[in-house]
Amino acid sequence: MGRSKLSSGVHVPLITPFTASGEVDVASLETLAHELLAGGAAGLVALGTTAEVATLTADEKARIVDAVAGVCREHGAPLMVGAGNNDTAASVEALIALKAVPEAVAALTLVPYFTRPSEAGVIAHFTELAAASPVPIVIYHIPYRTGQDLSASALGRLGRLPGIAGVKYATGGITGETVELMADLPDDFAVMAGDDAFFSPLLAMGAHGGILASAHLAVGSFAELVRAWHSGDAVTAAALGHRLSRLSAALFTEPNPAVIKGVLHAQGRIPSAGLRLPLLPAGPEAVAGALSAFEDLAP
Numbered sequence: 001m002g003r004s005k006l007s008s009g010v011h012v013p014l015i016t017p018f019t020a021s022g023e024v025d026v027a028s029l030e031t032l033a034h035e036l037l038a039g040g041a042a043g044l045v046a047l048g049t050t051a052e053v054a055t056l057t058a059d060e061k062a063r064i065v066d067a068v069a070g071v072c073r074e075h076g077a078p079l080m081v082g083a084g085n086n087d088t089a090a091s092v093e094a095l096i097a098l099k100a101v102p103e104a105v106a107a108l109t110l111v112p113y114f115t116r117p118s119e120a121g122v123i124a125h126f127t128e129l130a131a132a133s134p135v136p137i138v139i140y141h142i143p144y145r146t147g148q149d150l151s152a153s154a155l156g157r158l159g160r161l162p163g164i165a166g167v168k169y170a171t172g173g174i175t176g177e178t179v180e181l182m183a184d185l186p187d188d189f190a191v192m193a194g195d196d197a198f199f200s201p202l203l204a205m206g207a208h209g210g211i212l213a214s215a216h217l218a219v220g221s222f223a224e225l226v227r228a229w230h231s232g233d234a235v236t237a238a239a240l241g242h243r244l245s246r247l248s249a250a251l252f253t254e255p256n257p258a259v260i261k262g263v264l265h266a267q268g269r270i271p272s273a274g275l276r277l278p279l280l281p282a283g284p285e286a287v288a289g290a291l292s293a294f295e296d297l298a299p
């Protein structure tokens with residue numbers, strides 16, 4: 001099985017806390033980042049989908065990356081930064097800008113969305129990006145958001161490109177394509193689960209770790225799940241995986257990260273559950289359901 005130099009374990013794609021007046025709350029972000037690394041996260045991801053990145057200005061993105069990089073530096077933890085869009089030239093520029101972030105060990109880069117190029121076009125896109133990027137790229141494959149499907153063989157070809165470290169695999173399920181991919185992984189290519197509810201089954205199939213918004217809650221249990229599968233303790237892993245999948249399902253009953261923010265706010269971990277439009281705050285039933293799933297995790 002191919003193995004990447006990316007740290008295995010759970011990497012948390014951070015939410016962006018906002019103040020009551022809607023500004024980025026950098027102090028709360030730093031506190032959360034410290035808590036997650038102290039609680040067992042293998043690393044942090046800045047500017048993922050969960051960060052509501054589409055609504056952030058360039059200045060806000062820079063302040064967020066700077067703050068999260070500072071926390072990673074203190075903990076000696078790896079930082080992944082979301083960079084790139086559906087324009088190859090603009091994505092090259094965004095990746096080159098990561099030279100200014102020495103803590104960044106990888107870029108999380110979306111499969112080009114909306115345009116729907118051929119698979120050969122996607123491969124040409126990532127070939128240019130990987131050649132220009134100062135850090136290895138983790139391909140963010142989420143076809144139900146990007147509108148761009150990719151076969152297992154195309155992902156395998158991408159994984160064999162120099163400069164591609166892995167894939168955040170979020171296809172909304174486990175299919176024959178998943179089986180084909182996992183059965184023939186390129187060397188040094190990490191499959192990171194990106195659909196929270198499928199984390200445990202993907203680990204059982206050989207995934208390296210996960211990039212999971214759910215790990216804002218119960219990060220230690222998610223880390224324990226990786227240890228259990230990777231050490232071959234399938235009995236512990238399967239039971240824990242089932243409990244965590246119920247938590248993840250409860251956290252995704254409304255568009256991410258509305259419920260996660262609602263729960264963090266209810267737990268007093270962020271001062272406001274506010275989101276930016278077009279996302280709306282989670283309803284009280286969704287937050288109560290997720291809090292109850294969280295409480296059910298306790299042994």
Ligand SMILES: O=C(O)C1=N[C@H](C(=O)O)C[C@H](O)C1
Pocket residue numbers: 013045048049050051194195196211212213214256
């Ligand atoms: O921001 C991310 O990275 C993640 N985004 C996914 C989504 O919102 O669809 C969920 C996943 O947990 C991490």
